[in-house]
Each structure stands twice: as C-alpha cells, then as structure tokens.
Amino acid sequence: MDKQQAQVERAEKMTLGEALRHKDVVRNELIAGVTGFFAISYIIIVNPLILKDAGIPTDLSVFATIFSSIIGCLVMAFWANAPIILTPGMGVNAFFTYTVVVNMGLSWREALGIAAVASFVYMLIAFTKASTVLSEAIPESLKSGITAGIGLFLVEIGLEKAGLIVAGKSSLIVLGDLTKPATLLALFGLVLSFILYIRKVKGNFFIGIIATSLVAFLFGIKDADTPTVDLARLGQYHKIVFQNDFSSWLSTPFILAAFSMTMILVFESMGLLQGLLPDQRKFKKTFEGSSVTTFLSSFLGTSPTVAAAESASGIETGGRTGLMSLTAAIMFALSLVFVPLLAYVPSGAIAPVIIITGAIMMQAIGNIKMSDFAEWFPAFLIIVLIPLTNSISTGLAFGFVCYPVMKLALGQGKHVAWPVYLLGFLFLLDLIFSSLL
Incomplete structure (x- = not known):
C-alpha cells in the first residue's frame, strides 16, 4: 500500500475535527471538494432552466x-x-417539472407541497430502523449493480458533455463530431487526466x-450557455420561499405524485449512497442528513x-471526510459572486473527470457472481436501464422487481429477506403509478 492510499484510509476513521489537524488530510480533502464542486457545478444553471418550465423564475431559482x-x-x-455533495437532483427535477407540473397540470407551488410531503416521509x-433494515436486506449483487449502474450513467453524462456521443437520427446514440474544438479539447483532457490518474x-x-x-x-473554447447570477435579484428571492401549496393534498393527483416522488427520493438516495460512500458505516447519518436537506429544499x-x-469525482481524488463537503459548500457560496468564472471551466474540462470516475465505479461489476444468472440478471437490468432511461429510480425499480421473481422461479424464495419482497412490490407500484401519471 502506497503512502497516499494509507493517508486516505486513515482519514476515513477521523472526525471532522481530527481531519483539520492533519495537513496532508486537509490538502487531500480541499482538492477533493473543489474537484467535486467543478464536476457538479453545471447544476447551478441547468436546474433553474428545468424549473423554468414549471413556472419558477430562473433568476430566483438559481439562488x-x-x-x-x-x-x-x-x-x-x-x-x-x-x-458527499448534495444538490437538486437531475432526475427528480425532471419529474417535478415535466410529470407533476406539465403533464399533471399542477402548479409549481403544489409541486413544492408534494416535494415537502414526500421528503417528510x-x-x-x-430516522427510524427502517433505513437500516432496508439497507442491510439489499443483496450484495444489487448493491454492486447500483454502483456499476451509476458509474455507467456517469460515463454517459461525461461522453455527452465531451461531445463524443450525440443523439442520432437512425439510432439513439451516434459518434459526435470529432472535428469540433470542444470535442478535441475533451479528448485532450481525457488523455491527460487518464495519465495523471494511472x-x-x-x-x-x-x-x-x-x-x-x-x-x-x-484557444478561445467556451460553452454556449454561460451561467449568470444577478445579486441584485436576491431581494426578490422571497417570492419563491415557503410557497408550498398543500390545498389539494387529498386529491388523487397529489397523492399519486407524492407516492412516486417518495419512492424516487428514498431509494434513489439509498442507491446513490450505497454506491458512493467509501465507508458504509456512515450510511445511517448520511441518509438522515440527506432527508433533512431534501425537506428543507x-x-x-x-x-x-x-x-x-x-x-x-471528489471521492476518487481522496475525499473521505466531511471536510470535502465543507469545501464544496464554500465553493457554492463563492459561486454567488464568481459564477461567471465558471465560463472558463468548459464542459470539455469536466467531462474527462466524470468519464474516468464512472469507469472506476463500474469495476463493481467484478463483485457480482455472473455464473449465477438469478443474481446477475437483476443487477444487469439496473446497470443498463439507469443510463438508458436516464433515471436511477427506474433502473432500481426493474432490478428490485426482477430479483424476487427470479429467486421464486428457482424455488429459492425462502432465501430472500422479506424487505426485498416489500421493495419489489413498492417499486412495482411505482412503475404502475408512474405510467399512469
């Protein structure tokens, strides 16, 4: 084990205060926090643009x-x-906007009310034993499938940001234009980052x-969409704060939307944390913290x-403690003033980090017993459907529904923990309700 790896593993066992007393740990965590922030910084402009279609003013939702x-x-x-870096999710924001508001015809204020109810559940x-019971009951093959599926999802995102893949006319995805400066830049960054990593x-x-x-x-290469924040509009931010509308909470659309959003939040968060956390002993606290932030948002x-x-991306750089998250928080705070500087960090510079990180996470496939098809196939569904449907929750749903069915078909139903049956049933309901919304 090299010295750097030993430092990283030592940091996993440290409290935040202990980490701050070790210069080598602080350095690793700061770099990890900045790296993680840059990797997700696009959310500052993309999320408001999606919420704009729900009727929330872009110049306010950016705050x-x-x-x-x-x-x-x-x-x-x-x-x-x-x-762990928490930000508005890139799947649930689409559900919020295009399913709840656009398709179901509810207002953005009612959608915020639905989000509050789902977050409360x-x-x-x-904060109960339910989270531990559910987490411990999930088979290792599905946990590895979740990690690999999220990894493949990241690879897809990175390749899109790099311009290496684009939507095709005769097929879903085709090779991008390799003559574009932005794509060539991403290829340069990919080779450089790969060499530095290995x-x-x-x-x-x-x-x-x-x-x-x-x-x-x-070379004057920059993204077409430059994120902007007008601090002069901060005084108007109160117009979208505490605007949750619960007046239709007994209506069928409200209840169905709240159920589906709850499934997305609980099990997408559980899947992400199972796949991301280097130290699973921190799962309970992280899961609790995530739920609180979701409610507040x-x-x-x-x-x-x-x-x-x-x-x-930050974790692979060496992030192991809350100091990485604290660094990311500071970067988000600074972005209120320095967001225009993000224009000088184009997608081509971020894409290589996302691609390599995704590839590293996909190594979890090696933990799945592929010779046992009943273990492999449900995990396989998770791995391929997360990126193909652009939805982590959809990938999880098919995998968790398939797993108990496969085991029952083999006469191995007694070896499946009851929470897995419960999850399979709930995910089946979620798929049915989602198709009806």
Whole structure:
C-alpha cells in the first residue's frame, strides 16, 4: 500500500475535527471538494432552466439551487462527516417539472407541497430502523449493480458533455463530431487526466481540470450557455420561499405524485449512497442528513436535493471526510459572486473527470457472481436501464422487481429477506403509478 492510499484510509476513521489537524488530510480533502464542486457545478444553471418550465423564475431559482446545495453540503460535513455533495437532483427535477407540473397540470407551488410531503416521509424512514433494515436486506449483487449502474450513467453524462456521443437520427446514440474544438479539447483532457490518474499524481483530476481549462482559454473554447447570477435579484428571492401549496393534498393527483416522488427520493438516495460512500458505516447519518436537506429544499423554492453522483469525482481524488463537503459548500457560496468564472471551466474540462470516475465505479461489476444468472440478471437490468432511461429510480425499480421473481422461479424464495419482497412490490407500484401519471 502506497503512502497516499494509507493517508486516505486513515482519514476515513477521523472526525471532522481530527481531519483539520492533519495537513496532508486537509490538502487531500480541499482538492477533493473543489474537484467535486467543478464536476457538479453545471447544476447551478441547468436546474433553474428545468424549473423554468414549471413556472419558477430562473433568476430566483438559481439562488434556491445554490442555497440548498450549501445547506446540504454543510449537513454532510457536520452531521454525517461524509464526502458527499448534495444538490437538486437531475432526475427528480425532471419529474417535478415535466410529470407533476406539465403533464399533471399542477402548479409549481403544489409541486413544492408534494416535494415537502414526500421528503417528510423520507425523513420518517431515515430516522427510524427502517433505513437500516432496508439497507442491510439489499443483496450484495444489487448493491454492486447500483454502483456499476451509476458509474455507467456517469460515463454517459461525461461522453455527452465531451461531445463524443450525440443523439442520432437512425439510432439513439451516434459518434459526435470529432472535428469540433470542444470535442478535441475533451479528448485532450481525457488523455491527460487518464495519465495523471494511472501515474497516481496527487490532485490528478483537479490538475486535469485546470490544465484543460487553460488550453480552452488559450484557444478561445467556451460553452454556449454561460451561467449568470444577478445579486441584485436576491431581494426578490422571497417570492419563491415557503410557497408550498398543500390545498389539494387529498386529491388523487397529489397523492399519486407524492407516492412516486417518495419512492424516487428514498431509494434513489439509498442507491446513490450505497454506491458512493467509501465507508458504509456512515450510511445511517448520511441518509438522515440527506432527508433533512431534501425537506428543507422544498421550502427554499427548488426541487428536492439528492446526493450528487459527481461526488464520486471528489471521492476518487481522496475525499473521505466531511471536510470535502465543507469545501464544496464554500465553493457554492463563492459561486454567488464568481459564477461567471465558471465560463472558463468548459464542459470539455469536466467531462474527462466524470468519464474516468464512472469507469472506476463500474469495476463493481467484478463483485457480482455472473455464473449465477438469478443474481446477475437483476443487477444487469439496473446497470443498463439507469443510463438508458436516464433515471436511477427506474433502473432500481426493474432490478428490485426482477430479483424476487427470479429467486421464486428457482424455488429459492425462502432465501430472500422479506424487505426485498416489500421493495419489489413498492417499486412495482411505482412503475404502475408512474405510467399512469
């Protein structure tokens, strides 16, 4: 074991206060926090653009996005001491906007009310033994499938950001235009980051981001959409705070939407944390902290927060304590003033980090007993359907429904814990309700 790996493993056992007393740990955690922040920084502009279609003003929801991320990261730092970045989720925000508001015809204020109810149920589960029972009952093959599925999802996101894959006319995905400067930049960053990673250079991903951004600046390569924050509008932010509407809470649409959102929040968060956390002993506290932040985000005027899959970028850089999350919180706070500087960190600089991180997470496939098809196939469904449906919860649903069915078909139903049957039934209901919404 090399010295750097030993330092990282030592940091896993430290409290936040102990980590602050070790310069080598502090350095690793700071780099991890900055790397993780850059990997997820696109959420600052993308989330408000999605919520705009729900009717929430973009110039106000950008504050909600930043504030909820700051609170989430602080909770992860001081409550869970975990290297997890919480931001409004990129699946649940689409459900919030396009399913609840656009398709069901509810207002964004009612959608915030639905988010609050779903988050409250999430908290009830997180702060009781239910979370531990559910977590411990999940078979190892499904846990590994979740990790690998999230990894493949990250690879897809990274390849899209790099311009290496685009939507095709005759097929879902085709090769992007390799003559575009932005794509060539991403390829340069991918090769550089890969070399730095396999050579085990300290701060490899962070160095790759900075170096690729410098090349982009020299050649005038920048993203078309530049995130902006007008601090002058902060005084109007109160217009979307505490706007939750519970007036239709007994209506069928409200109840069905709240059920589906609860399933997304509870089990997407559980799956993400199972796949991301280096130290699973921190799962309970992290799950609790995530539920609290999710609840608070609904009153801040944004769709629910979840653990960002891009946290894996910081974790792979060496993040092991809440100091990484604290660093990310500080970066989000600074973004209120320095967001325009993110224009100098193009997607081509971020994409390589996301791609390599995803590939590292996909190594979890090796933990699945592929010779046992009843174990492999449900995990396989999770792995392929998460990226293909662009939904972590959908991938989880098919995998968890399939697992008990496969075991029953083989006459091995007695070996399946009862919570797995419960999860399979709930996910089946979620698939049915989601198709009806």
